[in-house]
Amino acid sequence: MPASEADIQKHAAEIARLKEALNSVLFGQEALIDLTLTGLLARGHLLLEGLPGLGKTELVKGLSKALRLQTKRIQFTPDLLPGDITGNPVLQETDSGRAFVFQPGPLFANLVLADEINRASPKTQSALLEAMQERRVTVLGETHELPKPFFVLATQNPIELEGTYPLPEAQLDRFLFKLEVTRNDVRTLEKIVSGRELGVEPRLDPVMDAATLEGIMDCVREIYLPDVVANYIARLVDATHTGQSRTAEAIKFGASPRAALSLAAAARARALIAGRINASFEDVKAVAVPVLQHRIILEYNARIDGRTNRQIVDDLLAEVPTQALDVPATLKATA
Amino acid sequence: MNEQEKAKRWHALARRMVRKVNGAWCLEKLTPLVFLVGLAGGVFLVYLRSRVPALPTVQGWDTAVSLVALKNPALWISVAIALAVATVAAWLMARRHFIRPEAALVRLEDRLRLRNALTTAERGVGAWPEPPDGPAPGRDGWTWNWPRVLTPFLGFLGMILSAALVPIGGVLAEKSPASEPLAWGQMEEWLETLEEENLIDETKLEEVLEKIEELRARPEDEWFSHSSLEAGDTLRQNLQRQIQDLGAELANAERDLNALENYGDQLSAEAREKLLAEYEKALQNLAIAGLPLNPELMKSLKGLDPKQLAQGQMSQLTKEQMEQLRQALQKGAGACKKCNGLGDKGEFGKLGEGDEALMALLHGLGQCDKPGRGAITRGPGEAPLFLGDKNDLDTQNIQNVENPDFSRAAPGDVLGVGQTEHELDRTRVGPRDAGAVKSVGQGGEAVWRESLTPGERAVLKRYFK
Numbered sequence: 019m020p021a022s023e024a025d026i027q028k029h030a031a032e033i034a035r036l037k038e039a040l041n042s043v044l045f046g047q048e049a050l051i052d053l054t055l056t057g058l059l060a061r062g063h064l065l066l067e068g069l070p071g072l073g074k075t076e077l078v079k080g081l082s083k084a085l086r087l088q089t090k091r092i093q094f095t096p097d098l099l100p101g102d103i104t105g106n107p108v109l110q111e112t113d114s115g116r117a118f119v120f121q122p123g124p125l126f127a128n129l130v131l132a133d134e135i136n137r138a139s140p141k142t143q144s145a146l147l148e149a150m151q152e153r154r155v156t157v158l159g160e161t162h163e164l165p166k167p168f169f170v171l172a173t174q175n176p177i178e179l180e181g182t183y184p185l186p187e188a189q190l191d192r193f194l195f196k197l198e199v200t201r202n203d204v205r206t207l208e209k210i211v212s213g214r215e216l217g218v219e220p221r222l223d224p225v226m227d228a229a230t231l232e233g234i235m236d237c238v239r240e241i242y243l244p245d246v247v248a249n250y251i252a253r254l255v256d257a258t259h260t261g262q263s264r265t266a267e268a269i270k271f272g273a274s275p276r277a278a279l280s281l282a283a284a285a286r287a288r289a290l291i292a293g294r295i296n297a298s299f300e301d302v303k304a305v306a307v308p309v310l311q312h313r314i315i316l317e318y319n320a321r322i323d324g325r326t327n328r329q330i331v332d333d334l335l336a337e338v339p340t341q342a343l344d345v346p347a348t349l350k351a352t353a
Numbered sequence: 354m355n356e357q358e359k360a361k362r363w364h365a366l367a368r369r370m371v372r373k374v375n376g377a378w379c380l381e382k383l384t385p386l387v388f389l390v391g392l393a394g395g396v397f398l399v400y401l402r403s404r405v406p407a408l409p410t411v412q413g414w415d416t417a418v419s420l421v422a423l424k425n426p427a428l429w430i431s432v433a434i435a436l437a438v439a440t441v442a443a444w445l446m447a448r449r450h451f452i453r454p455e456a457a458l459v460r461l462e463d464r465l466r467l468r469n470a471l472t473t474a475e476r477g478v479g480a481w482p483e484p485p486d487g488p489a490p491g492r493d494g495w496t497w498n499w500p501r502v503l504t505p506f507l508g509f510l511g512m513i514l515s516a517a518l519v520p521i522g523g524v525l526a527e528k529s530p531a532s533e534p535l536a537w538g539q540m541e542e543w544l545e546t547l548e549e550e551n552l553i554d555e556t557k558l559e560e561v562l563e564k565i566e567e568l569r570a571r572p573e574d575e576w577f578s579h580s581s582l583e584a585g586d587t588l589r590q591n592l593q594r595q596i597q598d599l600g601a602e603l604a605n606a607e608r609d610l611n612a613l614e615n616y617g618d619q620l621s622a623e624a625r626e627k628l629l630a631e632y633e634k635a636l637q638n639l640a641i642a643g644l645p646l647n648p649e650l651m652k653s654l655k656g657l658d659p660k661q662l663a664q665g666q667m668s669q670l671t672k673e674q675m676e677q678l679r680q681a682l683q684k685g686a687g688a689c690k691k692c693n694g695l696g697d698k699g700e701f702g703k704l705g706e707g708d709e710a711l712m713a714l715l716h717g718l719g720q721c722d723k724p725g726r727g728a729i730t731r732g733p734g735e736a737p738l739f740l741g742d743k744n745d746l747d748t749q750n751i752q753n754v755e756n757p758d759f760s761r762a763a764p765g766d767v768l769g770v771g772q773t774e775h776e777l778d779r780t781r782v783g784p785r786d787a788g789a790v791k792s793v794g795q796g797g798e799a800v801w802r803e804s805l806t807p808g809e810r811a812v813l814k815r816y817f818k
Binding site for chain 1: 377381480495497501809
C-alpha cells in the first residue's frame, strides 16, 4: 500500500528541517548531507572516504545530536579485537552467585562511528561487518540484538595506507554508499573560520527523535517504485558485467543483486526527501555513483589508464538508456 | 482540469506518439520492399516493352503519357498489388517492434522531466500532472528522418519512370543487320575473282552462286543452325578443293609448256616424252575438272601440239600467241592461289617441290635451285646448313642438375636423408598434491603465464613513456 501524499509531504518537511540543522553546523557539504540522509533513510550503512579534518566526525556528531540518537565512536587500530567492539562476558557477583554477565561493547548504539576502519585487523572488521548485516551480535553462544535504528558510519583515509587492511569486496558490498568527502572551497573555509572556533563544539538542538526517524524509514518502504524504474535498475546493474555493455570492458567484476536492491532503496529514500510519491529515473541516476562505485572492480588496463570507479559508473549511466526502446532509422533524435 | 481530463489528454499524447513510432517502424520495413518492387516492376516493364508489341516501344513522352494514362492497366494493377503485399509484409515484420501507450508515457515523462509521474498516475498511485498546452512537434524527442524515408520511394518512382522512358524502340530500329555465315561471303569472293580472270565457264559459276542464294533465302534465324552451317561449309570445301585442283593443273600445264618451249632441245628424248605425257595428263584433268575451264582457253590449249614445241617449232601459233597463252595460264593459276589464300605472286616457269620426276629430268640442265641428288659428274651439291630435324630442338628431354660438391651447396639443397625417431619426453606425470606445484610452467606455457596481453603491453608502454 503506497504512502499517502500527505504523509510524504510531512516527512519531507521533517527531513528538510534536519538537513537545515546539519547544514548549519557543517558548512559547504550539502551534497554529502543529502546523500548521508538518503543512506540513513534507506537503512544503509555508509563508508566515508576523505582526508582528515574534512568534517566526517562532525557530520556523525551532528546527526546524533539532531536525531537524539545514542552515538558511539570506535577508533580502529591494528590491535583492536572483536570483543572490544561487540562486548565481552564479565564474571560478576550476583544474588544467585557468580555468573558471566554480558557487557555490551560500543556497537550497542544507534549511531556508530567506525573511524579508520581499514586500520583494524580483518578479524575485527568481520565482527563489525557481521553486526552491520545481521544487526545483532553473538557472544559465547548468546545472541544480543542491537538497538534500533542501527547505523554504522565508517571512515577510511585514502592516504597512509601502509599497515592497513583494505576492506575486501565482499565486505565493501555491505555498505550502501561509499561517499567521498571533498575539501571545501575558499568561501566555505572563510565561513568556517568566521563562525567556528577550534575545540568548541557547535550547538545543535534536536530536530526529531528515533521513533520519528523509524516512522520515516517505514514510509520510505512504501514509496512507489514503477516497473520501468525497476527495469532500469536491473539493466544498469546487469551492464556492469563483462559483455553486457561497452563500458563493462573496463570492469573485471560487476555489481551484485544487493547493489540492485540498494539502488532501489536509495532511490525510494531520495524520492521521499524530495516529497514525491514515487521513485524515478532521476533518483536512480543520482544515487548510482555512491551505490555502485565501490561494488565494481576495474580491469588492470582501466586502472593503469587512470580511470576511476566513479568515471566508469558515469560512463554506464551515459550508455544505458532509461527506457529499452528500439527506434527505427526513419526517426532521428532531436536535441 | 480534473484528473479524468488530464488522463485523457496524456493518453491522447501517448497514442499520437505510438502512431508515430509504429508508423516509422512500418516505413522502416517497407522502404526496402518498395525499392525491390520498383526494381522488379522496372525490369518487368522493360521486358514487356521489348516483347509485347501492344505496349509502346517508341521513345519519348508518348510512352510515358500512354503509360500514365493507364492504357495498360494490367501492369499498373500488378504493381499496385505488389505494393499492397509489400505493405502487409512490412506491417508483419514491424509488428514485433511496435510500442504500447505505456511505453509512450514513459518516453513522455522522461523527455518532459516529470520524474515518472505519468507511469505512477497510470497505475493509480499518484495524481496526473498538468498536461502541456497545445501540440509540440518535438515533445517526444524524435523527428522524421526524411532522406531515409523518401529515398526508397523516389528510387521506386525513378526506376518505374526510367523503365517507361528508356528508348527501347530506338535501339530496336537502329539494330544492325544480321550477320551471315562467313563461308558464304568467302565463296562469293572466290567466284568473283575467278569471274574477273574469265577463267571458268560462267554456267558453272552461276550454278554455285545459286546454291549460295538458296542458303541465304532461308530464314535468318536458321542461318546459324547446324544444318545450314554444315551445308555452307561443305559447299565451301568442295569449291576450295576444285579451285585448288584447277590451279594445280593450270600451273602444271604452264610449267610443262615452259619447259618444252625453252629447254626442249636440251632434253633427252626420255625426258621430253615424260614432259609431253605430263602436259597431256594436265589437259585431261582440266577437261574433267569440277570447275570447267573457259571453253576458249580450253580450245587454245587443245589446239597446241606440244611435240612441235619440243622440236623447236611453233606449230600453228606464233611466238606472241604462245606467250599470251602462257600468261593466261599463269594468271589462271595465280587467281586460284589467291582464292586459296596463297597469294598470286608465285614464280611460274620454275619447277615446284615434290615434282620429283621433272626435277630429275632437269638436274642435268642446271635448272634446279635445290641441292643435287648425287650424279657421277655433279657431286652431292651444297651441304645442308642444318643437320637433323631443324624443328626438334630437344626441349622435351628434361635433365636434372646435380651438385655432388656439398661444400658449395646452395640454400635449400638436400645434403642427406636419414631415418631417426622423434624425441619424446617419457617422464611419468602423475597426480600431485594441491599447492605442491611451484613451477611456472615450461615452454609455451611459461610464456603464456608470464606475458601480458597486447592491450596490457600497450597500456604499460604508454604509462612508462
